[in-house]
Amino acid sequence: MGIAERKIRQKEEVRCSILRAAWQLVTEEGWQALSIRKIADAIEYSVPVIYDHFANKEAILLELTKQGFQILNADLGKAKKRSANPEKQIEYMAYSYWEFAFEHKAYYQVMYGLGMPSCETVKEIPELSSFTELILEPVKHLIHSSKHPETDPYLKLHTFWSMLHGLISINMMGSSSNKEELNQMVLQDFITSFISGIKG
Amino acid sequence: MGIAERKIRQKEEVRCSILRAAWQLVTEEGWQALSIRKIADAIEYSVPVIYDHFANKEAILLELTKQGFQILNADLGKAKKRSANPEKQIEYMAYSYWEFAFEHKAYYQVMYGLGMPSCETVKEIPELSSFTELILEPVKHLIHSSKHPETDPYLKLHTFWSMLHGLISINMMGSSSNKEELNQMVLQDFITSFISGIKG
DNA sequence: CTATCTTTGCTAACACTGTTAGGAAACAGA
DNA sequence: TCTGTTTCCTAACAGTGTTAGCAAAGATAG
Numbered sequence: 001m002g003i004a005e006r007k008i009r010q011k012e013e014v015r016c017s018i019l020r021a022a023w024q025l026v027t028e029e030g031w032q033a034l035s036i037r038k039i040a041d042a043i044e045y046s047v048p049v050i051y052d053h054f055a056n057k058e059a060i061l062l063e064l065t066k067q068g069f070q071i072l073n074a075d076l077g078k079a080k081k082r083s084a085n086p087e088k089q090i091e092y093m094a095y096s097y098w099e100f101a102f103e104h105k106a107y108y109q110v111m112y113g114l115g116m117p118s119c120e121t122v123k124e125i126p127e128l129s130s131f132t133e134l135i136l137e138p139v140k141h142l143i144h145s146s147k148h149p150e151t152d153p154y155l156k157l158h159t160f161w162s163m164l165h166g167l168i169s170i171n172m173m174g175s176s177s178n179k180e181e182l183n184q185m186v187l188q189d190f191i192t193s194f195i196s197g198i199k200g
Numbered sequence: 201m202g203i204a205e206r207k208i209r210q211k212e213e214v215r216c217s218i219l220r221a222a223w224q225l226v227t228e229e230g231w232q233a234l235s236i237r238k239i240a241d242a243i244e245y246s247v248p249v250i251y252d253h254f255a256n257k258e259a260i261l262l263e264l265t266k267q268g269f270q271i272l273n274a275d276l277g278k279a280k281k282r283s284a285n286p287e288k289q290i291e292y293m294a295y296s297y298w299e300f301a302f303e304h305k306a307y308y309q310v311m312y313g314l315g316m317p318s319c320e321t322v323k324e325i326p327e328l329s330s331f332t333e334l335i336l337e338p339v340k341h342l343i344h345s346s347k348h349p350e351t352d353p354y355l356k357l358h359t360f361w362s363m364l365h366g367l368i369s370i371n372m373m374g375s376s377s378n379k380e381e382l383n384q385m386v387l388q389d390f391i392t393s394f395i396s397g398i399k400g
Numbered sequence: 401c402t403a404t405c406t407t408t409g410c411t412a413a414c415a416c417t418g419t420t421a422g423g424a425a426a427c428a429g430a
Numbered sequence: 431t432c433t434g435t436t437t438c439c440t441a442a443c444a445g446t447g448t449t450a451g452c453a454a455a456g457a458t459a460g
Contacts, residue, residue: 007436036418046439048420057418112369152385158370159389166366169312170358185352189359189397197393207407236447246410248449257447 015053017043019067022060027106031061061110062125068107069127072100076134086138087195093135094164094191101168102183109172112165132157139198147200156198163190215253217243219267222260227306231261261310262325268307269327272300276334286338286345287395293335294364294391301368302383309372312365332357339398347400356398363390 021042025034036057040047054060079096080089101108139160140153167190171183221242225234236257240247254260279296280289301308339360340353367390371383 035416037416047418048440049438051419052437155385155389158386159367159393162366162368162370162386163363163390164366165370166362166364166368167359168362168366169369170362170365185355186358186362189355190363193359193393193397196397197389235445237445247447248411249409251448252408 011053014043014045014049018050018053018060019063023064023067026064026110031106031110034061064107065111066125066127068104068111069125069131071104071107072097072111073127073130073134075100076131080134080138086141089138090135090142090160090195091191093138094160094187094194097164098168098183098187101172105172108168112169132161135160142195142198146198148198151198159197160194163194211253214243214245214249218250218253218260219263223264223267226264226310231306231310234261264307265311266325266327268304268311269325269331271304271307272297272311273327273330273334275300276331280334280338286341289338290335290342290360290395291391293338294360294387294394297364298368298383298387301372305372308368312369332361335360342395342398346398348398351398359397360394363394 018039021039022034025038025042034057036047036050039050039060043049050060054063075096076093079092082092083089136153136157139156143149143151143153143156167186171186218239221239222234225238225242234257236247236250239250239260243249250260254263275296276293279292282292283289336353336357339356343349343351343353343356367386371386
């Protein structure tokens, strides 16, 4: 019965095209300008078809968020492999995270800028746990060989993530001039500060 | 001509009642649920009257943002006065900032959660400069008496603010259980990390 | 006191938004 | 061919921000 399979494939195709259209609209006009009707226009279907594939608008954004975390995870994985030294790993991952935020600005804004409102639902992103575990490992190593080996690594992970996110979000809304220069300094400042904070 | 003055006073009263109503709606239903029509209902005027006092919806939110920064500045000012030691001043101010965020959650979310979108306009908040200067002073002192007195204080201020904001925003969307405990630790962790980062 | 002119505040509309109910057409299986 | 399902659209509901245009009330001048 290849006929049922074709239907499934077609359905999947529509679902995909919805996400493609949504993503294009987000990059072109910002995620706040995203609307169901614009998506419907883009995929050349009527509005209710979208609701056969997604429960609501937020579900679409959530899917894009997942995609974002997948890319971020891949980037961080690569960065980590560049060294076996935990200290260097943390540094490279911080740079990688930073680069992701500014090179995939649209993704980052959907992932967090959508931000505080819908973040009860964000907990249910499995991509998020791989993300945390990726960073957790070198942090553990670093703590282990520090002056305070009893430190809670989850606490440090939390701090790492939060600070990095804060730096990025404050920077994103900032002066827009002297971008490259300041960013480089702020990031370096953060990394040394963080690592020296663990070492004691 | 007391008659013109009365008119001005009345106009100011309406303007005030708009902000009061807006604020009440924000605290009750969250700032995303705020709508011009709900405000109009609350103040018992028709919709267009609101546009005689504010250019648009965002202008109302911006006004609330300003109020938020005024309160925050007052809090930080008090915290600072509790000690003459720059190190302690930074610590107290960090605590104060933290407390503000969690006790005036609605304000904080309007101030930042409105966040990245409308933050080209946020630059034009004069309250923001007093805010930065308040923190800048102890940072300068601390740098001056550190191992690296040539460090840029603005860079450190930037780092301080960003990290604190990051900690708060990540914490706000978090597990909601073990709130008090974790928060206390994360905050303490940040402060020591930051100060030790300056000292070298 | 009346006529004019300005201010004030309303109704109604425009152009959107997310979401859904209900029906028509196309398609699959008997 | 007839029946039942799936697919898909039209149209509507209930909102949103924003504005044009008009009527009533207030203030000013003759």
